[in-house]
Amino acid sequence: MLVVMHQWATEEHIHRVKEVIESMGLKPVVIPGSERTAIGVIGNQGWIDDTPLMQLEGIREIIHVTKPYKLVSRDFHPSDTLVRVGEVCIGRDFVVIAGPCAVEDRDQIWTVASTLNDLGVKVLRAGAFKPRTSPHSFQGLGREGLRLLKEVKGAFGLKVITEVMNPGHLEEILDVADILQIGARNMQNFELLKEVGRVTRPVLLKRGLAATLDEWLASAEYILLEGNSEVILCERGIRTFEKATRNTADLSVIPLVKELSHLPVVFDPSHATGRRGLVRPMALAAVVAGADGVMIEVHPEPERALSDGQQSLNLEEFRSLYREITALVEFVHALDLKRDQGILQTEG
Numbered sequence: 001m002l003v004v005m006h007q008w009a010t011e012e013h014i015h016r017v018k019e020v021i022e023s024m025g026l027k028p029v030v031i032p033g034s035e036r037t038a039i040g041v042i043g044n045q046g047w048i049d050d051t052p053l054m055q056l057e058g059i060r061e062i063i064h065v066t067k068p069y070k071l072v073s074r075d076f077h078p079s080d081t082l083v084r085v086g087e088v089c090i091g092r093d094f095v096v097i098a099g100p101c102a103v104e105d106r107d108q109i110w111t112v113a114s115t116l117n118d119l120g121v122k123v124l125r126a127g128a129f130k131p132r133t134s135p136h137s138f139q140g141l142g143r144e145g146l147r148l149l150k151e152v153k154g155a156f157g158l159k160v161i162t163e164v165m166n167p168g169h170l171e172e173i174l175d176v177a178d179i180l181q182i183g184a185r186n187m188q189n190f191e192l193l194k195e196v197g198r199v200t201r202p203v204l205l206k207r208g209l210a211a212t213l214d215e216w217l218a219s220a221e222y223i224l225l226e227g228n229s230e231v232i233l234c235e236r237g238i239r240t241f242e243k244a245t246r247n248t249a250d251l252s253v254i255p256l257v258k259e260l261s262h263l264p265v266v267f268d269p270s271h272a273t274g275r276r277g278l279v280r281p282m283a284l285a286a287v288v289a290g291a292d293g294v295m296i297e298v299h300p301e302p303e304r305a306l307s308d309g310q311q312s313l314n315l316e317e318f319r320s321l322y323r324e325i326t327a328l329v330e331f332v333h334a335l336d337l338k339r340d341q342g343i344l345q346t347e348g
């Protein structure tokens with residue numbers, strides 16, 4: 001429920017509304033705005049009887065929220081959430097996250113990290129614990145992978161994102177990771193979501209294999225409800241009847257997420273397509289669609305990769321894509337500025 005106050009409502013009116021909400025056993029969340037203040041209500045598991053609020057002064061309207069999420073919605077938080085990771089402010093600066101699917105050995109991760117660092121990439125991705133479809137496939141180096149990530153992080157000053165699959169690994173992962181990745185397969189592992197909701201570290205939440213937008217945002221809500229509001233959403237394609245690509249890239253969800261939620265959203269063209277040749281066009285398309293960043297798999301020798309080689313770019317391919325992304329981001333930014341200033345409309 002959302003209690004929208006009149007513009008003329010005083011601090012005293014707002015205070016009284018909060019008190020009454022608390023007396024109903026619920027939690028008020030004040031949402032200040034330039035036009036008017038609103039008070040979000042959380043803690044209910046069903047319809048709220050709003051009779052106790054009816055007589056209070058200063059209330060303009062009471063909106064019953066029927067969506068399965070509140071804290072992640074723009075209604076509850078109108079301005080964009082910015083997630084700071086070192087020098088990068090995700091949600092304001094376009095972020096390029098790159099690296100291999102998995103850490104495989106010392107040579108591999110050092111080669112990738114040093115190339116990315118030379119280019120100016122700030123965030124390195126690489127899995128240590130890997131969620132693999134077959135138990136016979138490479139499962140990641142585990143603890144040794146974390147150790148290698150820590151080593152390259154120390155050498156290059158890169159920020160690191162790596163996947164957490166098991167709450168039992170969280171402490172060790174927190175020792176290395178600047179962003180915790182929740183993979184598609186765990187998007188609805190609610191206990192895991194609550195665990196990462198209790199730590200102070202940004203979380204990148206991938207969309208589930210066949211999750212609707214509402215289900216994805218409801219999963220993000222689990223993390224925010226525990227107190228961690230530094231959530232980055234990641235579209236990575238969904239399973240459809242189309243088998244020509246590994247997944248179906250849902251680019252339209254990007255502007256839609258930006259409309260419904262204040263959380264930043266990045267796009268993963270590697271998993272969304274599963275095909276090296278499609279990574280470049282889809283990464284560029286995501287920039288135009290308004291994504292806050294992209295996450296791309298890069299391997300020094302994709303044909304020898306232990307996981308996801310078919311969708312990984314080699315270092316040269318990534319180098320050239322990175323330049324294109326940087327140029328396109330600047331172009332789109334300039335276009336947005338022109339639109340905001342109304343120049344495009346008046347140019348004839």
Ligand code: PEP
Pocket residue numbers: 101127131182183184185206236271
């Ligand atoms: C990955 O990022 O390597 C990965 C396993 O992704 P997803 O969870 O999207 O399949």
Ligand code: MN
Pocket residue numbers: 101102271297307308
């Ligand atoms: Mn992968």
